Amino acid sequence: MKRLVGVELTRLRWRRAAVVLMVLGALAAAAIFIGTVVTTSEQSLDDLVDDYGSVVTDEYDDCLEHPRRHGVLDDTLPDDELATACERQIALGWGHDDLDLGEQREGSGVAVVVLLTLALLLAGTTFAGHDWNTGSMANQLLFEPRRARVWGAKLAAVVVAGGAVALAVLLAYWTGLYAVASGRDLPIPEHAVSAAYKQAVLGAVLVAGATGFGYALTMLLRSTVGTLGLLFGSGLVGVVITQALGFVEAERVMPWGNFTAFVVGSYRYYDYDGCFATGYEAGCDAAVVLHRSDGSVYFLVVLLVVGALSLLSFRRRDVP
Amino acid sequence: MAEPVVEIRGLRKEYAGRKGHQVADLDLTVPEGEVHGFLGPNGSGKTTTIRMLLGLAAATRGSMSLFGVPVPSRLPEVVGRVGAVVESPKFSPSFTGRQNLLLLARSVGVPDARVDAAIETVGLRGREQGRYKTYSLGMKQRLAIAATLLKDPRLLILDEPTNGLDPAGIREVREVIRGLGEAGVTVLLSSHILAEVQQVCTTATIIGNGRTLATGSVASLIGASTSHRVVAPDLAAARTALAAAGLSATEDDADGLLVATEQPGEITRALGEAGVWLTELSPIGGDLESTFLSLTERDRMGGTER
Ligand SMILES: Nc1ncnc2c1ncn2[C@@H]1O[C@H](COP(=O)(O)OP(=O)(O)O)[C@@H](O)[C@H]1O
Numbered sequence: 001m002k003r004l005v006g007v008e009l010t011r012l013r014w015r016r017a018a019v020v021l022m023v024l025g026a027l028a029a030a031a032i033f034i035g036t037v038v039t040t041s042e043q044s045l046d047d048l049v050d051d052y053g054s055v056v057t058d059e060y061d062d063c064l065e066h067p068r069r070h071g072v073l074d075d076t077l078p079d080d081e082l083a084t085a086c087e088r089q090i091a092l093g094w095g096h097d098d099l100d101l102g103e104q105r106e107g108s109g110v111a112v113v114v115l116l117t118l119a120l121l122l123a124g125t126t127f128a129g130h131d132w133n134t135g136s137m138a139n140q141l142l143f144e145p146r147r148a149r150v151w152g153a154k155l156a157a158v159v160v161a162g163g164a165v166a167l168a169v170l171l172a173y174w175t176g177l178y179a180v181a182s183g184r185d186l187p188i189p190e191h192a193v194s195a196a197y198k199q200a201v202l203g204a205v206l207v208a209g210a211t212g213f214g215y216a217l218t219m220l221l222r223s224t225v226g227t228l229g230l231l232f233g234s235g236l237v238g239v240v241i242t243q244a245l246g247f248v249e250a251e252r253v254m255p256w257g258n259f260t261a262f263v264v265g266s267y268r269y270y271d272y273d274g275c276f277a278t279g280y281e282a283g284c285d286a287a288v289v290l291h292r293s294d295g296s297v298y299f300l301v302v303l304l305v306v307g308a309l310s311l312l313s314f315r316r317r318d319v320p
Numbered sequence: 321m322a323e324p325v326v327e328i329r330g331l332r333k334e335y336a337g338r339k340g341h342q343v344a345d346l347d348l349t350v351p352e353g354e355v356h357g358f359l360g361p362n363g364s365g366k367t368t369t370i371r372m373l374l375g376l377a378a379a380t381r382g383s384m385s386l387f388g389v390p391v392p393s394r395l396p397e398v399v400g401r402v403g404a405v406v407e408s409p410k411f412s413p414s415f416t417g418r419q420n421l422l423l424l425a426r427s428v429g430v431p432d433a434r435v436d437a438a439i440e441t442v443g444l445r446g447r448e449q450g451r452y453k454t455y456s457l458g459m460k461q462r463l464a465i466a467a468t469l470l471k472d473p474r475l476l477i478l479d480e481p482t483n484g485l486d487p488a489g490i491r492e493v494r495e496v497i498r499g500l501g502e503a504g505v506t507v508l509l510s511s512h513i514l515a516e517v518q519q520v521c522t523t524a525t526i527i528g529n530g531r532t533l534a535t536g537s538v539a540s541l542i543g544a545s546t547s548h549r550v551v552a553p554d555l556a557a558a559r560t561a562l563a564a565a566g567l568s569a570t571e572d573d574a575d576g577l578l579v580a581t582e583q584p585g586e587i588t589r590a591l592g593e594a595g596v597w598l599t600e601l602s603p604i605g606g607d608l609e610s611t612f613l614s615l616t617e618r619d620r621m622g623g624t625e626r
């Protein structure tokens with residue numbers, strides 16, 4: 001079995017489309033990283049003037065004259081210190097927010113996991129689709145006829161590769177942000193760092209699962225195009241379900257909330273109808289929270305159902 | 321008598337959503353050491369049968385064994401001794417020929433050196449680093465045969481291996497098959513070309529519409545044919561070679577010889593060993609062709625149960 005997994009990993013490494021998708025995932029993460037670093041950078045008064053024009057200078061001049069109006073409470077400051085204090089106040093109001101690892105975990109960090117998920121789901125899909133599209137699956141089975149093994153070895157290869165790529169990218173992402181925040185002398189709470197790395201690991205687990213999902217679904221449908229069609233189609237079905245159930249009721253069964261719950265830890269939505277239904281007693285709490293455990297169960301069920309169907313059909317059906 | 325290498329009894333295949341059978345009550349026995357022709361017109365069920373034998377398709381009914389081991393239930397035990405090319409060979413088009421072979425070799429755990437040996441054997445040395453999609457049909461077929469050699473097979477199953485090849489390619493592939501047969505490998509060669517079976521095979525089974533129609537040695541299937549017409553570019557050399565092999569050859573007309581033998585294999589062997597090319601070898605008064613045509617015709621007219 002180990003030998004077969006090794007063979008499949010080589011097959012994956014030689015498969016250009018799969019590698020390109022992995023590289024694209026990493027590049028997307030790099031782009032988000034650069035964007036995050038830039039949009040949290042410190043800005044001088046001149047930068048802000050460049051961005052917003054004379055409102056900034058007007059406000060600055062006003063601060064020099066009436067410091068209290070702009071939150072500079074000590075009006076005994078000497079001129080140069082007053083200038084610095086006003087600059088800081090203007091930057092607080094107009095400038096970028098500081099880099100905060102906690103905020104990024106719910107923002108750019110989720111975006112990176114989303115993009116990696118999409119890229120590697122496609123990588124898993126093209127990996128399996130290639131074997132079917134070229135007909136080389138039959139050839140492989142002439143060398144290893146135990147189909148469950150073949151299926152399992154390919155799954156192991158894509159899951160390992162997808163998880164490893166995602167883990168490497170996410171660890172690099174958070175290490176990079178941590179380094180930037182330290183370089184800027186920003187306060188970084190201890191737990192923010194461990195929480196960031198925890199999210200990296202969870203994200204990698206999710207991406208590994210998505211890679212396996214793309215693979216298993218394509219082994220079931222036997223074509224890349226079929227899988228892409230089904231995913232696109234289920235997007236449309238999602239819209240229909242949302243229409244039928246109502247946006248709020250659909251939250252529980254749609255991927256997005258579960259995705260966020262899994263990666264971030266919780267996802268909150270508001271079910272006001274539920275409160276109306278019970279007569280809207282005072283104090284009715286409309287907030288519904290999906291926890292990480294909800295997201296885990298959701299994705300585990302999807303994976304197991306698709307995986308079981310995929311393996312079963314691969315074992316039984318004629319191979320072209 | 322030794323156990324047959326391939327044994328098929330009462331094999332049947334129905335495809336979901338298609339009326340009737342594609343293969344019905346098919347029997348096939350391939351004795352050890354023979355080059356066995358599996359002869360039938362297009363659509364008669366040769367590929368379907370071979371795919372079931374190799375575990376790529378499920379049989380609706382019937383029993384099959386390879387080396388006396390029931391398949392597909394115990395196929396993994398014997399697959400290491402079976403090399404097969406089913407229909408047109410299919411490999412990953414963007415990998416090189418060598419990469420494709422390496423992956424297969426590693427999946428069965430044979431050393432990489434075997435890959436290079438196989439490439440050498442089929443004459444692809446120098447082209448093995450080209451992408452598979454740039455290969456000619458003949459090269460693809462030879463790569464597929466190289467893949468079967470990775471396992472050092474005792475049984476070779478070749479499904480219409482000369483389909484779509486140019487005359488030179490056909491001759492090469494037939495020569496490879498004959499060579500393997502002489503080296504003691506049992507071969508199951510499917511074909512819809514009568515002459516191919518006649519030239520290459522020692523025994524044969526004729527099928528039509530998914531049924532076995534006749535089986536036996538090629539000589540017995542040919543029946544009455546006691547002489548063969550040989551056409552070769554160099555008739556003088558051919559006559560010398562045949563005489564050296566103890567065969568009597570007389571002039572048939574300006575460009576052909578008449579050779580008295582029931583065994584076309586003797587002619588091809590004698591000429592092959594002397595390095596003389598054949599352009600035509602046909603039985604005189606031989607009726608494999610008429611046997612074939614009448615059997616398959618009769619089957620098409622009367623034997624249908626659809
Ligand atoms: N996957 C399939 N689904 C339905 N019918 C098929 C399939 N494969 C082959 N057939 C049918 O089975 C019959 C036998 O085909 P085949 O085994 O390819 O014949 P041969 O190899 O002798 O030319 C044909 O009528 C063909 O149309």
Ligand SMILES: [Mg+2]
Pocket residue numbers: 366367368407479480
């Ligand atoms: Mg065929």
